[in-house]
Amino acid sequence: MDKILEVKNLKLYYHTSKGVVKALDDVSFDLYKGETLGLVGESGCGKTTTGTALLRMPTAPGRYDGGQILIDGRDIIPLPEKDVRKNVRWEEVAMVFQGAMNCLTPVYTIGKQMLETLQEHRDMEKEQAEELIREYLGLVGLPGEVMKRYPHELSGGMKQRVVIATALFLKPKFVILDEPTTALDVIVQAQIINLLKKLKKTFDLSFIFITHDLALEAEVADRICVMYAGKIAELGTNAQIFGKQGPMHPYTEKLLAATPRLHRKVESLSFIPGTPPDLIDPPKGCRFNPRCHKVMDKCYVEEPPLKEVEPGHMVACWRLEK
Amino acid sequence: MSENKNPEVLLKVENLKKHFTPHMGLAASLGKARKVVKAVDGISFDIKKGEIFALIGESGSGKTTTGKLVMKLIEPTSGTMIFDGEDVTSIAKKQLEAYRRKVQMIFQDPYASMNPRFKIRDVLEEPLSIHRIEGDRARHDEMIVKALEEVKITPPEEFMTRFPHMLSGGQRQRVATARTLILNPKMLVADEPVSMIDLSTRAEILHMMKDVQRDLGLTYLYITHDLSTARYFADRIAVMYLGRIVEMGPADMIIDKPLHPYTKALIDAVPEPESGKVDVIKELPISGEIPSPANIPAGCRFHTRCPYATDECKTLPEPELEDIGGGHMHACRRWKEI
Numbered sequence: 001m002d003k004i005l006e007v008k009n010l011k012l013y014y015h016t017s018k019g020v021v022k023a024l025d026d027v028s029f030d031l032y033k034g035e036t037l038g039l040v041g042e043s044g045c046g047k048t049t050t051g052t053a054l055l056r057m058p059t060a061p062g063r064y065d066g067g068q069i070l071i072d073g074r075d076i077i078p079l080p081e082k083d084v085r086k087n088v089r090w091e092e093v094a095m096v097f098q099g100a101m102n103c104l105t106p107v108y109t110i111g112k113q114m115l116e117t118l119q120e121h122r123d124m125e126k127e128q129a130e131e132l133i134r135e136y137l138g139l140v141g142l143p144g145e146v147m148k149r150y151p152h153e154l155s156g157g158m159k160q161r162v163v164i165a166t167a168l169f170l171k172p173k174f175v176i177l178d179e180p181t182t183a184l185d186v187i188v189q190a191q192i193i194n195l196l197k198k199l200k201k202t203f204d205l206s207f208i209f210i211t212h213d214l215a216l217e218a219e220v221a222d223r224i225c226v227m228y229a230g231k232i233a234e235l236g237t238n239a240q241i242f243g244k245q246g247p248m249h250p251y252t253e254k255l256l257a258a259t260p261r262l263h264r265k266v267e268s269l270s271f272i273p274g275t276p277p278d279l280i281d282p283p284k285g286c287r288f289n290p291r292c293h294k295v296m297d298k299c300y301v302e303e304p305p306l307k308e309v310e311p312g313h314m315v316a317c318w319r320l321e322k
Numbered sequence: 323m324s325e326n327k328n329p330e331v332l333l334k335v336e337n338l339k340k341h342f343t344p345h346m347g348l349a350a351s352l353g354k355a356r357k358v359v360k361a362v363d364g365i366s367f368d369i370k371k372g373e374i375f376a377l378i379g380e381s382g383s384g385k386t387t388t389g390k391l392v393m394k395l396i397e398p399t400s401g402t403m404i405f406d407g408e409d410v411t412s413i414a415k416k417q418l419e420a421y422r423r424k425v426q427m428i429f430q431d432p433y434a435s436m437n438p439r440f441k442i443r444d445v446l447e448e449p450l451s452i453h454r455i456e457g458d459r460a461r462h463d464e465m466i467v468k469a470l471e472e473v474k475i476t477p478p479e480e481f482m483t484r485f486p487h488m489l490s491g492g493q494r495q496r497v498a499t500a501r502t503l504i505l506n507p508k509m510l511v512a513d514e515p516v517s518m519i520d521l522s523t524r525a526e527i528l529h530m531m532k533d534v535q536r537d538l539g540l541t542y543l544y545i546t547h548d549l550s551t552a553r554y555f556a557d558r559i560a561v562m563y564l565g566r567i568v569e570m571g572p573a574d575m576i577i578d579k580p581l582h583p584y585t586k587a588l589i590d591a592v593p594e595p596e597s598g599k600v601d602v603i604k605e606l607p608i609s610g611e612i613p614s615p616a617n618i619p620a621g622c623r624f625h626t627r628c629p630y631a632t633d634e635c636k637t638l639p640e641p642e643l644e645d646i647g648g649g650h651m652h653a654c655r656r657w658k659e660i
Contacts, residue, residue: 036600042520155611156381185380185547188611190591194603201601212521215593222600242597258522260550262577262592269525269554275490 004173004206005031005054010067012053019280023049023062025230028306031174036200036207038221040214040255044276045227047210048098051176054208055095056084071173090121094167095176098210099183101159104151111147114166121170136165140195157188161195168199174206181216193219214259218242223312226252229277229287232306236313248315250294286318294319331404332509332541333369333392338362338401340387357616361387363565364401366643369509374535374542376556376573378549378588382612384565389513389545393427394418406508423453426502430514432494436486443482446470446501453505469500472537473530492523496530503534509541516551528555549592553577558649561585564623565615567643571650581652583607583628583660622655630660 007029014021024046031037039047052058054069056076068075071092076084097103105113114133118124124132134144140161151159160180167175177196181189197220199205209220217224217238224241226234226249234241234249241247247256257270274291283289286299298318306316340362362384369375377385390396392403394410402411410421429435436445446466450457457465463482470478473496486494495515502510515531516524528551535542546552552559553573560570561584569582580586587608608627613619622640625631635655643651654660 042522157611185612186549186588186591187380187606187608190593190604190606191609193593194606197601197603213593214521215595218595218597219593219599219604238600239597242595255522256595258525259595260525260548260554261594262550262553262589263594265574266554268529271525271529272522273526275492275523 001032001034003030004033004072006068006070006073007050007054008068008070010050010053010069011065012049012058012062013065014059015061015063016280021279022282023230023279024053026067027227027230027232028067029225029232029235031206031208033206034200034204035222036196036209036220038217038224039208039210039227040212040217040224041227041233042212042255042272042276044229044279046230047212047227048178049230050227051095051178051208051210054176055089055093056081057089090117090167090170090172092173093176094170094172094174096160096163096167096178096180098178098180100163101156101183104159104162106151108150109147110149110151110154110162114147114162114169117166118169132169133165136169137162139168139199140165155188156184157191160184160188160192164192164195164199168205174208176208176210178210179212180209182211182213189216196220214256215261226255229282230279231287232314232316233288234313234315234317235306236315240310240313248309248313248320249317250292250319251288254291254293286316330371331368332371332373332406333543334402334404335368335392336366336402336404337364338366338388338391338403339364339399340384340391340396341399359614359616360565360618361615362391362398363615363618365562365565365567367560367567367570369541369543371508371541372535372539373558374532374544374556376544376546376552376559377562378546378552378559379562380547380588380612382564382615383562384615385545385547385562386513387565388562389427389511389543392543393425393511394421419453423505424508426505426507426510428495428498428502428510428512428515431518432491432498433486433518435498436494438486440486441482442470442484442486442489442497445486445497446482446504449501449505455505465504466500469504470497472503472534473497473500474533475500490523491519492527495519495527499531499534503538507540509543511543511545513545514547515544517546517548524551531555549577549588561588564612564618566623566640566653567651568624568654569652570643572648575648575650579650581646581650581657582624582654583630584624622653630656632656 010024010027012024014023041047064077069077076088115129118129137144137146142161181192223237225232228251233251247253254272258272260269272291277283277287285301286304289295289299304316304318306314309315309320342359342361377388379385391398443466447462450462467478475481475496516527519527544556556573559573559576560567563584569585580589607629610627619626621636625635641653641655643653645651
C-alpha cells in the first residue's frame with residue numbers, strides 16, 4: 001500500500017502566558033491510501049490539534065516545535081503560506097471540522113457556498129462548476145436541487161452531507177473528519193457512516209476519523225491511534241484493538257471499558273477516575289500514571305517509548321517491557 | 323434494577339399535548355393557513371415513587387418539550403398532570419413555587435447553567451434565597467456542605483470558595499446536582515445530563531446520580547437520546563416518536579425484545595465496540611429523517627419511514643398503546659408479524 005502521509009516526531013506547542021502547553025509531543029504515525037485511521041481519546045488529548053496541524057493551520061498560539069509532516073514525501077511545515085493555500089489545503093488535505101454543518105452561511109444557497117470553494121481553486125466556467133457540484137451532491141446522496149436551498153431548509157444529516165461533498169470535490173489525498181457525527185441522531189449517524197464507507201470503497205479514499213467514541217471507531221477505522229495527553233498511547237489495527245485479545249495499553253483498556261454497550265447488561269459501568277493532566281506541567285514519567293490501575297515504580301520515573309509489540313501494533317507502556 | 327418497594331405513583335401524565343402556533347405575521351393576513359407544531363401530541367405515562375423513568379427519542383421527538391411540561395416551564399395545550407395526588411396541570415403562581423421546590427431540573431450543559439461570577443457556595447445558595455429558605459449564613463453553609471457531600475464533592479469547604487471555571491465538567495455536573503438536592507426535591511428532571519461530558523467520566527456521573535437516588539429515595543425523569551445509558555440507568559423506558567410514545571416498558575425488555583419497528587431501528591443503529599465491521603455497510607431498516615412535527619403523517623405517524631407499513635397503517639386511525647403483559651406496551655398494528 002502507498003503511504004500518502006507520514007507524520008514524524010511532530011511537536012506542536014501552545015506558547016501561552018502561563019507556560020508552554022505541549023499539545024502534541026513527539027507524535028508519529030502514517031496514513032496509507034484507502035485506509036481510515038481513527039484518532040481517539042478524551043477531550044484535551046490532542047486529537048483536534050493533530051487535525052489542524054495536518055492542515056498547516058495550528059490554532060494560535062500554537063507553533064510547530066519540531067518534526068515533519070510529509071505528504072507524498074514533501075514536508076509541508078516549512079512551505080510558505082501562499083503555497084500551502086494554493087497547493088496543499090483542500091487540494092491535498094481537506095477537513096470536516098467539528099460542527100462544520102452549523103457553520104454554513106445562512107444567507108447563501110448551498111450551491112453558492114460550494115461554488116465559492118471550487119472557484120477559489122479551479123479556473124472553471126460557472127456551468128461546468130455547477131455540474132461538478134451536482135455530481136458531488138449526488139455522490140453523497142443528495143438531489144441536485146439542494147444547490148438552490150438555504151442551510152435552514154436542510155436537516156442536520158443533509159448539511160453534514162453537503163460539508164462532506166465540499167471537502168471531497170477538489171479530490172484531496174486524504175480527508176480529516178473531526179467528530180463528524182456527534183451532533184447527529186443515531187439513525188442519521190449510521191447513515192453518514194455508511195456513506196463514508198461507500199465513498200472510501202468507491203474512490204479508494206483515505207480518512208483520518210477523529211472521535212472520542214471508541215464504538216464508532218470500531219465501525220469505521222482500519223487502524224486506531226489512541227492519544228493521551230499529547231502522545232500516542234497505542235496504535236493498532238481494528239482487530240488488535242477490538243478483537244478477542246483486546247487492547248494492551250491500560251488507557252485503551254479503561255476507555256473501552258467505559259464505552260457503554262447496549263446489548264450487554266451490566267450492573268455498573270466503569271469509568272476512568274480523574275481528568276487528563278495539565279500539559280504545561282505533565283506528570284513525570286508516564287503521563288497516564290496518576291490514573292493508571294496497573295502503575296509500577298518505573299512509570300513515575302521514566303516515560304515509556306512507543307514500541308512495536310507485534311506487527312503493526314505499537315504500545316507505550318512499561319508493563320509490556322520484558 | 324432497583325425494586326419498587328413503594329409502587330405508589332408520583333407523577334401521572336394523561337393525554338398531555340403541547341401544540342405551538344407560530345406567529346405568521348404577514349403570511350397569516352394573506353390568508354395562509356397556520357401550521358401548528360404538534361411537539362407533544364397526546365402522551366400518557368406514570369412515574370412511580372423511587373423509579374428512574376427514561377424518555378428516549380431523536381431530536382424532534384418531543385422529549386425535551388415533555389421535560390419542560392413536567393417542570394411546568396410551559397403550559398400544556400390539553401391533558402392533565404397529577405403530581406403526588408394533586409392536580410398540577412394549571413396551578414397558580416404561588417403553588418407553582420412549591421411545586422418547583424419538589425421537582426428540580428439538571429440541565430444538559432454544566433458550563434452554561436452556572437453563573438461564572440458566582441463561587442460554588444453562591445451557586446448553591448441561590449435556590450435557598452429564591453425559595454426564601456429560613457436560616458442565617460451558618461445554617462445555609464451547613465445545608466450547602468451537606469448537599470456537596472451527597473454528591474461526593476470533597477472536601478466541600480474547599481470547593482465552596484472556587485469558581486465554576488476551576489472545575490471539570492464532571493465536577494460541575496455534581497455541583498449542578500447538589501444545587502437541585504439542596505431543596506429536598508421529590509423528583510429530578512435530568513435532560514441529557516451527561517451528553518456533554520467525556521465518555522470516560524460519563525459513567526462516574528451516572529453512578530453518582532444513581533447513588534443519590536438510592537440514598538434519598540428520589541424519582542428521576544431521565545431524558546436522553548442515548549439508549550446505552552438509558553438501559554444501564556433507567557428502570558423503565560418510553561420511546562418517543564414525533565410527539566407520541568410508541569413503546570414503553572421495563573428497560574431490559576425494550577432493549578432485548580423491542581416490538582415497535584422504530585425502537586428496533588434505533589437499537590440497530592447503535593455502534594458497538596467490536597471488530598470486523600469496517601467493511602460492512604450496516605443494514606438500516608428505516609431511511610430518511612424524522613418528519614417535521616408541523617406536518618405529521620396521517621394514520622400511524624411512523625408509516626412514512628416504516629418498512630412494514632401497509633395501506634391500513636396509512637389510512638386507519640393511529641394505533642394506541644397496547645399492553646402485552648409485564649408492563650410492556652407498544653403502538654404498532656403489525657407487531658406480531660414483524
